[in-house]
Amino acid sequence: MRNLVQDTPSAPSITAMPDAREVLLETRGLGFETNGHRLLFDVDLKIRRGSRTVIMGPNGAGKSLLLRLMHGLISPTHGDVLWRGHALNKTGRKDQAMVFQRPVLLRRSAKANLKFALGVRGEKGEKRNGLIQKALAAAGLSHLANRPARVLSGGEQQRLATVRALACQPDILFLDEPTASLDPTSTAAIEQLILEANANGITIVLVTHDAGQASRLGQELIFLQDGEIAETGPAQRVLKIPRSAPARALRDGQLYVKN
Ligand SMILES: Nc1ncnc2c1ncn2[C@@H]1O[C@H](COP(=O)(O)OP(=O)(O)O)[C@@H](O)[C@H]1O
Ligand SMILES: [Mg+2]
Structure with missing residues (x-):
């Protein structure tokens, strides 16, 4: 050293x-x-x-x-x-989870980005829906749940990427x-x-x-x-x-x- x-x-x-x-x-x-x-x-x-x-x-x-x-x-x-x-x-x-400088989001709605990430973690059904709603609320994005993630503002995208990472409970x-x-x-x-x-x-x-x-x-x-x-x-x-x-x-x- x-x-x-x-x-x-x-x-x-x-x-x-x-x-x-x-x-x-x-x-x-x-x-x-x-x-x-x-x-x-x-x-x-x-x-x-x-x-x-x-x-x-x-x-x-x-x-x-x-x-x-x-x-x-x-x-x-x-x-x-x-x-x-x-x-x-x-x-x-x-x-472990990681959030990058430029958010890497799927060409899907904000909600679908969360749904996919949670699906990979094995979450499904009502539990997954609950986690999605919780994450959207934490990010202040509940009203934008169905908007394509890639048209969200930079700040909204980064909030989505952050709550998506956190939803996986790393x-x-x-x-x-x-x-x-x-x-x-x-x-x-x-x-x-x-x-x-x-x-x-x-x-x-x-x-x-x-x-x-x-x-x-x-x-x-x-x-x-x-x-x-x-x-x-x-x-x-x-x-x-x-x-x-x-x-x-x-x-x-x-x-x-x-x-
Ligand atoms: N996979 C890689 N192959 C070759 N060079 C790399 C690779 N990753 C990073 N570098 C180089 O390593 C150095 C450190 O990069 P990086 O970790 O991105 O710096 P920082 O994030 O501190 O700005 C830079 O010179 C970068 O070009
Ligand atoms: Mg860097």
Whole structure:
């Protein structure tokens, strides 16, 4: 591990109280290399059940790649992703869900998008209908249930994608810049859905460029730079008193340029 500024556990002198909650997801020496280029190096992380982790860092730092690896969408070329202590596999992946920056919706109505996702999870009949109504209401989309998903506004689409992911009752939800192209009202609606989901026990891992959002949602913060962890720690500490150069640059509103 190099250039790592970390609060816990390898630097006990600056450690906050260790969190006793179960480690839901762990990466050990995680890396990804393609065409001789190492895009992600030596990522060691522990995501605890019920926590909210925010990942920040400049474009190309490897944030989306890290999410994809943790979600098992791609396989690592180095290291491991452990889910509840075992190698992440197809069964483990069923307990995970992901929301992308640009929502991926079916060419069907808002309601049918939910119906399909719940059907894949084995829900049917009255129970499924109930879950659909609940999800539409949570997204504030009950009145748009029969509208084709792809004609909904950006904010409505992202709310639909978020409640669709949550309707599958995952243990962990990954979100990759879910509000990057949304206005403040839509952003607030998505943030509320995320906080409610977390209050109901769903573990959150969110990528954002928005320091305000990181502060509102984050408990742990991971700062990635050039495919490596530059710094990790409690979100408020990393945002206010950053120890690494890239995180300091973000706080100070400067462009970080590596020497
Ligand atoms: N499957 C892939 N094959 C080749 N290069 C990739 C792949 N995925 C990501 N990259 C490259 O890895 C780097 C990190 O990408 P990404 O994780 O999307 O960055 P971020 O989300 O932090 O902006 C970029 O240089 C990107 O072009
Ligand atoms: Mg990205």
